[in-house]
Amino acid sequence: MSEPFDEGFITRYLLGDLPEQEQIEIEDRAFTDARVMQDVLAVEADLIDEYVQGRLKDRERRQFETRFLASAERRQKVEFARALAQVARESVLTETIRRPSAAIAPATLWTALLATFRSTGPAFRLSLAAASLVLVVGLTWLTVHTLRVRSELAQAQSEQQDLERRLADERARSQKLADQLQGEQQQRERDQELIRELERPREEPANDRSQSAILSFALLPGVSRSGGSATTLTIPQSTRLVRFQIGIQPGDDYKSFRVNVLSSAGRQIWAQDNLSARSGRGGPLVLLSVPARLLSAAEYELALKGVTDDGRTEDVGYYYFKVRKN
Numbered sequence: 001m002s003e004p005f006d007e008g009f010i011t012r013y014l015l016g017d018l019p020e021q022e023q024i025e026i027e028d029r030a031f032t033d034a035r036v037m038q039d040v041l042a043v044e045a046d047l048i049d050e051y052v053q054g055r056l057k058d059r060e061r062r063q064f065e066t067r068f069l070a071s072a073e074r075r076q077k078v079e080f081a082r083a084l085a086q087v088a089r090e091s092v093l094t095e096t097i098r099r100p101s102a103a104i105a106p107a108t109l110w111t112a113l114l115a116t117f118r119s120t121g122p123a124f125r126l127s128l129a130a131a132s133l134v135l136v137v138g139l140t141w142l143t144v145h146t147l148r149v150r151s152e153l154a155q156a157q158s159e160q161q162d163l164e165r166r167l168a169d170e171r172a173r174s175q176k177l178a179d180q181l182q183g184e185q186q187q188r189e190r191d192q193e194l195i196r197e198l199e200r201p202r203e204e205p206a207n208d209r210s211q212s213a214i215l216s217f218a219l220l221p222g223v224s225r226s227g228g229s230a231t232t233l234t235i236p237q238s239t240r241l242v243r244f245q246i247g248i249q250p251g252d253d254y255k256s257f258r259v260n261v262l263s264s265a266g267r268q269i270w271a272q273d274n275l276s277a278r279s280g281r282g283g284p285l286v287l288l289s290v291p292a293r294l295l296s297a298a299e300y301e302l303a304l305k306g307v308t309d310d311g312r313t314e315d316v317g318y319y320y321f322k323v324r325k326n
Contacts, residue, residue: 004035004036004039005026005029005036005039007039007043007046009026010026010039010040010043011043011047013026013040014040014043014044014047014068015047015060015063015064015067015068016063016066016067016068017063024150026040027143027146027147028147030143031143031144031147037139037140040139041136041139044077044139045081047064047068048077048078048081049081051064051078052078052081052082052085053085071142073135073138073139073142076135077135080131080135179276180276180277180278183256183274183275183276183278184276184278186274187275187276187287187289190289213238213239213240213241214239214240214241214242214243215233215235215236215239215241215242215243215292216242216243216244216245217231217233217242217243217244217245217321218231218244218245218247218282218285219231219244219245219246219247219302219319219321220247220319221247221248221249221317221319230299230320230321230322231319231320231321231322232321232322232323232324233295233321233322233323233324234324234325234326235292235295235323235324235325235326236325236326237325237326239292240291240292241289241290241291241292242289242290242291242292242295243287243288243289243290244287244288244289244290244302245280245285245286245287246259246285246286246287246288246302246304246319247280247282247283247284247285248277248283248284248285248286248304248316248317249283249284250283250284252277252284252306252316253277254277254306254307254308254314254316255306255307255308255309256273256274256275256276256306256307257275257276257277257286257304257305257306257307257316258271258272258273258274258275258304258305258306258307258313259271259272259275259286259288259302259303259304259305260302260303260305261288261290261300261301261302262300262301262302262303263298263299263300263301264298264299264300264301269290269294269295269300270290270291270294272288273307275287275288286304288302295323296323296325297323297324297325298322298323299320299321299322299323300320300321300322300323301318301319301320302318302319302320302321303315303318304316304317304318304319
């Protein structure tokens, strides 16, 4: 069983002089523990009594008027206490006048109130009991309402955070799609520029121009240089541009890719940066366009590297192929 709160701690709670976490702790305990609720009501009654009689210190009085009286229900309690105090004073005065020779001992407010309560009729007692019940019910409702509002506020904050995360994910997906579309557009522009450049130097016979100017080949990962497993590309003399469809693993997710095409002697034939991955029928791939005139009949190595978000370069794979001209 949890330890009860002392009177000073409850007084600070009623005056709004506790941190928010400790205020929540008292409200939670009062909501679930009838004994704590009784302690809070008792301290609250004493605090109202001291305020009505002017026994609070200046700082406590200011806190009482600023924070405790901010609630309409609590203001009604104070007015009720003032009315009872007035009745008690009038009762004491009446007894003094009635028995002037008797020695009157000092009495506390609650003693006088008790005497007044006992001397009143059943109707007044019933009204006072009903008013006390209304006060208890009102305080209980206020506590439950405060807890419910805080719960709803926490739920709303959680939903807002989830919405912000979903919006951030959606923006990231939109940016990735935009980057992919931009990369495809740049690739098409590069292909068209290469074709225009290759067509400028000379004019081919009509039968050559009728043949395809672009030839596509697929390069798959895991093919070794030795053992005759390298892909053989047959490139007609009329081909202007060779487009390689370089297959990559699904987990090779990089910001961009860089490609170097090397001859068997290690001489660089072609290099290109800022290539992007896209989806293909067999999985993700990177497209690379190379002028056909640079690829003579020989063996080649294609090195594919990935560029991370922080600019570092990592090896993705090496692809080997042979070129045959006809």
